[in-house]
Amino acid sequence: xxxxxxxxxxxxxxxxxxxxxxxxxxxxxxxxxxxxxxxxxxxxxxxxxxxxxxxxxxxxxxxxxxxxxxxxxxxxxxxxxxxxxxxxxxxxxxxxxxxxxxxxxxxxxxxxxxxxxxxxxxxxxxxxxxxxxxxxxxxxxxxxxxxxxxxxxxxxxxxxxxxxxxxxxxxxxxxxxxxxxxxxxxxxxxxxxxxxxxxxxxxxxxxxxxxxxxxxxxxxxxxxxxxxxxxxxxxxxxxxx
Amino acid sequence: xxxxxxxxxxxxxxxxxxxxxxxxxxxxxxxxxxxxxxxxxxxxxxxxxxxxxxxxxxxxxxxxxxxxxxxxxxxxxxxxxxxxxxxxxxxxxxxxxxxxxxxxxxxxxxxxxxxxxxxxxxxxxxxxxxxxxxxxxxxxxxxxxxxxxxxxxxxxxxxxxxxxxxxxxxxxxxxxxxxxxxxxxxxxxxxxxxxxxxxxxxxxxxxxxxxxxxxxxxxxxxxxxxxxxxxxxxxxxxxxx
Numbered sequence: 297x298x299x300x301x302x303x304x305x306x307x308x309x310x311x312x313x314x315x316x317x318x319x320x321x322x323x324x325x326x327x328x329x330x331x332x333x334x335x336x337x338x339x340x341x342x343x344x345x346x347x348x349x350x351x352x353x354x355x356x357x358x359x360x361x362x363x364x365x366x367x368x369x370x371x372x373x374x375x376x377x378x379x380x381x382x383x384x385x386x387x388x389x390x391x392x393x394x395x396x397x398x399x400x401x402x403x404x405x406x407x408x409x410x411x412x413x414x415x416x417x418x419x420x421x422x423x424x425x426x427x428x429x430x431x432x433x434x435x436x437x438x439x440x441x442x443x444x445x446x447x448x449x450x451x452x453x454x455x456x457x458x459x460x461x462x463x464x465x466x467x468x469x470x471x472x473x474x475x476x477x478x479x480x481x482x483x484x485x486x487x488x489x490x491x492x493x494x495x496x497x498x499x500x501x502x503x504x505x506x507x508x509x510x511x512x513x514x515x516x517x518x519x520x521x522x523x524x525x526x527x528x529x530x531x532x533x534x535x536x537x
Numbered sequence: 538x539x540x541x542x543x544x545x546x547x548x549x550x551x552x553x554x555x556x557x558x559x560x561x562x563x564x565x566x567x568x569x570x571x572x573x574x575x576x577x578x579x580x581x582x583x584x585x586x587x588x589x590x591x592x593x594x595x596x597x598x599x600x601x602x603x604x605x606x607x608x609x610x611x612x613x614x615x616x617x618x619x620x621x622x623x624x625x626x627x628x629x630x631x632x633x634x635x636x637x638x639x640x641x642x643x644x645x646x647x648x649x650x651x652x653x654x655x656x657x658x659x660x661x662x663x664x665x666x667x668x669x670x671x672x673x674x675x676x677x678x679x680x681x682x683x684x685x686x687x688x689x690x691x692x693x694x695x696x697x698x699x700x701x702x703x704x705x706x707x708x709x710x711x712x713x714x715x716x717x718x719x720x721x722x723x724x725x726x727x728x729x730x731x732x733x734x735x736x737x738x739x740x741x742x743x744x745x746x747x748x749x750x751x752x753x754x755x756x757x758x759x760x761x762x763x764x765x766x767x768x769x770x771x772x773x774x775x776x777x778x
Binding site: 352362364373397400407427431440450 | 603691
């Protein structure tokens with residue numbers, strides 16, 4: 297029986313980190329809320345079903361009779377079950393540690409445009425967003441990018457070492473993809489400081505096992521999502537740092 | 538060789554989640570940055586040391602030659618190695634999932650008083666904090682507390698089921714402890730809606746294996762930490778919801 301992924305039907309969101317792993321490893325899955333008769337309303341109903349282990353929020357994966365919530369937890373399972381992470385203890389904990397650091401930057405990138413409340417429109421917290429965005433661009437983006445550059449300093453080009461990608465490489469690719477989408481001018485200014493991170497982004501984008509997915513309608517466009525492009529939250533094109 | 542815990546020396550912070558597990562399980566450890574000759578400066582220097590697997594931020598645990606970062610990752614290791622979580626796959630993934638949800642509420646509770654930037658003083662983002670706090674109290678606290686109440690609905694009193702606490706029970710205790718400290722009036726109004734969560738808090742507070750720690754100087758006082766008590770960010774004593 298194939299896995300069932302549950303996530304909002306209209307944005308990549310946190311579901312995308314799971315999709316990338318499933319797609320790159322060629323693991324069969326249903327993207328349940330994207331099935332026409334289900335949709336976001338069906339997702340909300342499914343979330344409220346009585347379960348031994350309920351999820352707090354999407355994404356969640358129904359697999360082998362389990363309902364697994366939290367993106368990093370889903371990926372930990374997929375990594376262990378399908379060999380998408382090192383099998384040894386130090387390696388799998390390292391990949392998990394990096395994935396949790398990705399969860400942190402993703403949450404911060406979201407809060408740039410939603411610094412007051414997820415339940416408010418961006419337009420109703422834009423003043424605060426302008427202020428938070430300046431610190432995110434100046435302090436947080438370089439801190440996270442420098443960390444991942446350092447994590448890649450062992451050479452070889454993959455975060456866990458070894459000859460092949462692990463799931464966290466796919467996730468870091470999507471974070472960089474999201475930062476390039478949301479903060480194109482900022483990234484144009486600082487990307488050169490993180491050559492190994494940018495090379496990893498390109499390497500994942502060109503993985504043969506991802507090409508079918510990346511060009512398919514299964515891949516959703518960025519939009520009103522975690523990573524959002526608002527011109528006023530990015531640096532100006534001519535601005536010097 | 539005993540474990541080495543590295544965390545800021547003057548606040549419970551995220552280090553407290555690790556300390557509670559180490560203490561309750563009676564696992565020997567050094568709290569390195571609290572040793573007088575080390576301190577926060579020694580922590581900063583240690584973080585910059587060349588390591589195969591560098592941490593992004595404290596806490597981190599040096600154990601069996603590994604350096605493990607990210608609170609939930611450290612706890613996952615301790616749970617597996619010391620039997621502080623179920624050994625079966627569904628059980629250990631469930632505990633990890635709950636721990637990641639705790640990481641989410643902890644980050645949100647911090648951003649209540651630091652909605653713009655961690656690098657700014659509270660006083661320099663107080664206007665935004667007042668606004669964010671209202672949504673945290675009204676929307677986020679009930680959402681998280683209701684979720685953990687639901688997670689405890691199977692009865693038995695522990696999040697993973699079974700006869701004994703797992704590490705995530707200790708962490709939920711500390712979250713409730715933090716919410717009671719930071720938002721005493723809000724909690725006085727809503728705690729009755731979450732009887733199983735509050736009972737878990739009391740049960741952990743009274744665990745025989747934690748009493749020595751909870752009354753020792755090893756346990757740091759709350760203060761300029763993740764959970765902060767600012768009167769203006771809590772409900773007013775007489776306010777009705």
